[in-house]
Amino acid sequence: MPLARESLLEAAGAALAARPWPVVRMVEVAAAAGVSRQTLYNEFGGKDGLGRAxxxxxxxxxxxxxxxxxxxxxxxxxxxxxxxxxxxxxxxxxxxxxxxxxxxxxxxxxxxxxxxxxxxxxxxxxxxxxxxxxxxxxxxxxxxxxxxxxxxxxxxxxxxxxxxxxxxxxxxxxxxxxxxx
Structure with a gap:
């Protein structure tokens, strides 16, 4: 799902620009990207994987x-x-x-x-x-x-x-x- 992956990275980047990474919540990143939280976990495995990406x-x-x-x-x-x-x-x-x-x-x-x-x-x-x-x-x-x-x-x-x-x-x-x- 390259489109979902890019949307999630954009949403995570925007969240990181707005507030510190430790308070960024995965559910908020998924919602901002317009995908389910499960899709986020499928793409990145978790918050550490999202950070690496x-x-x-x-x-x-x-x-x-x-x-x-x-x-x-x-x-x-x-x-x-x-x-x-x-x-x-x-x-x-x-x-x-x-x-x-x-x-x-x-x-x-x-x-x-x-x-x-x-x-x-x-x-x-x-x-x-x-x-x-x-x-x-x-x-x-x-x-x-x-x-x-x-x-x-x-x-x-x-x-x-x-x-x-x-x-x-x-x-x-x-x-x-x-x-x-």
Whole structure:
């Protein structure tokens, strides 16, 4: 029942956005998806299975977005800057993705379930970036630097500083120097 499964994941994601995972009730998720509670249990086996499926879906969505950004027609520098900016914006908007990328789980989220570790996601993005760019454009090491810089913004936001200015390898006129702070 792929349609029921997707409806259940959407309903569970909406419930997670509205309240902490420990208080999300399976009966409410099933009702919001328009299916029976038994269908939910048949699909996921229980709340832990539903949590694992949410983690997998969030991982898959993130990696699909990475591929989309890297598939743009722009140059390597622009694509990598957009990848970093998009990662920061997406992680800020999606707490489950933020936890996956940083390893920082809180009580609002499903318990840490088997899934990719942050370093595995970092390697996956690095490898996808290196493969998407023309040979010799950027080394895997430089791709990983950009990914890790983006993750540092996820962990420790820098206020209103635009990510693109920083990744353009030049500072914009609006950025302050350390002496100005």
């Amino acid at each position: 949410l983690v997998r879906r969030e991982t898959d969505r993130y990696l699909a977005g990475v591929d989309r950004v890297l598939g743009a027609e722009e140059g390597a520098r622009e694509r990598m800057a957009e990848l970093a900016d998009w990662t920061v914006r997406t992680a800020r908007a999606h707490p489950l993705l933020r936890a996956l990328l940083t390893g920082c789980w809180d009580a609002r989220l499903p318990l840490l379930v088997p899934g990719p570790r942050p370093e595995e996601l970092t390697r996956a993005v690095r490898d996808r970036a290196a493969a998407a760019l023309a040979p010799g454009e950027w080394s895997p090491y430089r791709c990983e630097l950009v990914v890790r810089l983006a993750l540092s913004y996820v962990v420790a936001p820098a206020g209103d500083s635009p990510m693109g200015d920083l990744l353009g390898l030049g500072l914009s006129a609006s950025n302050r120097t350390a002496g100005d702070r």
